[in-house]
Amino acid sequence: MKFSILGFGNIGKKLILNIIKNNINVKINNIFVRFLKKKDIIFLKKKNLKLKISKNIKDNNIIELTGNHKFLNFFKKKFFISANKRLISKHFYNLSYKNHLFEASVGGGIQIINILKNLNFLNFNKIDMIINGTTNFIITKIFYGSNFDKSINFAKKKGFVEKNINFDISGKDISYKTDIILKILKIKSKIKKFNVEKLNFSFKDYLLFFKKINKIVKYISKVRLFKNLIDVNISLFLVSGILKYVNFEKNIIKIKFKKTGSMIFTGKGAGKNPTCSSVISDILNIKNNNFKKNIFFFKKYYFVNNLIKFNSIIIINLDKNIKKYYILLKKNIILFRVLNNFLYIYTKKINNIRYFFLKRIFKTIFKI
Structure with a gap:
């Protein structure tokens, strides 16, 4: 079987070497x-590879590794393998289960797509996910004492960062991945209805504040279902249990099904090796004619802002009128600390409605 690779970055190079090293009976015909x-x-x-380099795409079987979301015309190809979460999310309803494979679009090496296709007959009510290896790597490095710029540079050297880092820290990457997972689980998802908080690293001290009180925060996608309501929240959250041990580029997907209980899937989610393993999995599924049907029956849910409850941290400059704020927050306060001329107020659990009310007053408020 012949394939052509669209894009020749770190992942494309690693993919070719893995195919050769593991003696996979696939021929890479062209590189576009x-x-x-x-x-x-x-x-x-150096690798003594004799491959055709071309600008014109004529082949029937394409492996797309560019990250560009403007390749909808390639859906007409016989086989189209992609790691492009933005493309898959936006055009999910146009996918054919025999022609389009996208295992590498979510979760890196976890290979969660085919697992969830086998489990989508089960009803779930709760999902907690760390599915952006880049932001998890940066947060872990900062938590252990590195600064923001050094953490990003180190992540770039490791090959964990997209061309535009804003795609990761703005929450877009994790939003597209969450959208794909919900659609596989038969939810009619709408990214515009997600509550997404961009990562704000202007206050490194607040991460260190949690370290001092033995608490850990992660950039998480939370999903909650209740009857015909759904709440999707992507933000920094306080974590406990297994989630607090998921560090650096690792990902985790924890799903609570109504009848079978919780299932946990974890593994490396960023970098060329995890992505390549998922692409090779798709290639082998095509060769073995092993296809899992995509979902075309979706349950309709109404998006709301009050199912997920969370603590929050409010940071106030000590130069301001503290008494006024204390009276406003008195019912919500669990504890407060002073650190580097800032007052850190740690609140009780609130929902998004209360959160957005407080955000109008306090610009530096974070979900945890």
């Missing part, structure tokens, strides 16, 4: 790139 960089030419010569 806009222009070939000098380092790419050196790589091909």
Whole structure:
């Protein structure tokens, strides 16, 4: 079987080497790139790889590894494998289960897509996910004493960062992945209805504050279902149990099904090796004619803002009128600490309605 690779970055190079190393009976026919960089030419010569380099895409079988979401016309190809979560999320309803495989789009090496296709007959009521390896890596590094810029640079060296880091820290990456998972689980998902908080690293001290009181926060996607209502919340949250041990580029997906209880899936979620393993899984499924049907029957849920409850941390400059704020928050306070001329107020559990009310008053308030 012949495939052509669209894009020749770190993942594309690693994929070719893995196919050769593991003697997978697949031929990489062409590489499609806009222009070939000098380092790419050196790589091909060093590995003694004789591959056609082309700008015109004519092949029937495509492995898309660019991250560009404007390749809808390739859906007409015989087989289309993609790691592009934005493309898959936006055009999920156009996918054919025999032609389009997208295991690498969510969860890196966990290979969660086919697992959930086998479990989507079960009803669930709760999901907690750390599914962005980049942000989890950065948060872990900051928590252990690194600064924001150094953490990003180290993540780039490791190959964990998208071309535009804002795609990760704005919550878009995790939103698209959450959307795909919900659609596989037969939920008619709408990204616009998600409550998404961008990562705000302007206050490194507040992460250190939690460290001092032996608490850990993670950038999490939470989903809660109740009857015909759904609440999706993507933000920094206080974590406990297994979630607090998921560090660096690791991902975790914890789903609570109504009849079978909780199931936990974890593994590395960022980097070329986990992504390549999922792409190779799709290639082998095509070769073995092993296809799991996509879902075309979806349950309709109404998106709300009050199912998920969470603590929050409010940071107030000590130069302000503290008494006024204390009276406003008196019923919600669990504890407060002073650190570096800022008052940190740790609140009781609130929902999004209360959160947005407080955010109008306090600009520096974080879900935890």
